[in-house]
Amino acid sequence: MQDTNPDPAAPLYIVLNAGSGSSETALRRATIEGILAQAGRSFELAMVDAPGQLEQVAKRMVAQARAAGGIVVAAGGDGTINTVARETVASGCPFGVLPQGTFNYFGRTHNIPEDLGDAVRALLTARVQPVQIGIVNQRIFLVNASIGLYPTLLEEREADKHQFGRSRLVALLSALKTFFSPHRRMRIKMVLDGMERSLRTSTLFVGNNRLQMEQLGMAPMVEAIKDGELAAIAIKSVGKLGMFGLLARALVGRLGDAGNLLTFSFRQMTVRPRKFYGKRKVKVATDGEVTLMDMPLEFRVLEGQLLLLKPGAGTARVAAGDDRAA
Structure with a gap:
């Protein structure tokens, strides 16, 4: 599957899962906004404070990204990434990931940094690569x-x-x-x-x-x-x-x-x-x-159903951890 370069001016539509009201949420938001503002990149960030809101927010952000020729970004654990990706697949929009979960298998497999600041910076220079997904009963x-x-x-x-x-x-x-x-x-x-x-x-x-x-x-x-x-x-x-x-x-x-x-x-x-x-x-x-x-x-x-933004070679290293029981 061939890599392509995304539009460097494409706006980012970011879905950030706040989890259970963690004290780190404000810092995560500030990190994302600060790096993107410094880079001069157009973006919109939506916070999700309750799990029941995630799908609705994802649908809204995907619709906006599709209308604006933008990129959808999920910031959270593998469950959050799945929900946002599910809404993104049918849209044809490129999809970015800022891993913030416990195990981060999806992000680490694709060499996306676990450090939030590094992940945001990697997103700005990443290339689009179609990746394989599984499906069970349309999910x-x-x-x-x-x-x-x-x-x-x-x-x-x-x-x-x-x-x-x-x-x-x-x-x-x-x-x-x-x-x-x-x-x-x-x-x-x-x-x-x-x-x-x-x-x-x-x-x-x-x-x-x-x-x-x-x-x-x-x-x-x-x-x-x-x-x-x-x-x-x-x-x-x-x-x-x-x-x-x-x-x-x-x-x-x-x-x-x-x-x-x-x-x-x-x-x-x-x-x-x-x-x-x-x-x-x-x-x-x-x-x-x-x-x-x-x-x-x-x-x-x-x-090839998910158009993932992946860092270039050498941008990130897959972290090794004792998390085989996930």
């Missing part, structure tokens, strides 16, 4: 999508973050708690390339992020994503000891060595309950956001 995902235990883990993690604060340590401890709590196993059927397979699993995880696969130690899945596919990981039926072993391998980047996983890559896949009685809803996590979707689930890859 996009940039990093991953999953059903089963993982959506439960995300809901518990969000509750724990509200109580104990946002950090990678809190996220890890919350994951440990969820993994060792009682949970149901799903009985599902998967259809790939016309072939049907039955599976009993606690989690079906579909990845679209090379960095996350690398940190889990899933080298073949990294190559699959590079080749334009999605990477699937399903946990076979295991007890608590087996779950502990899987988590330990994930933390040290050796999940690929585990024998109680089913892994494969695909471009399109249908997932449905083994026994199907009319409509059935299931919780699906997409980039950290949990929603209810009707079965069956249709997963597929979309190439």
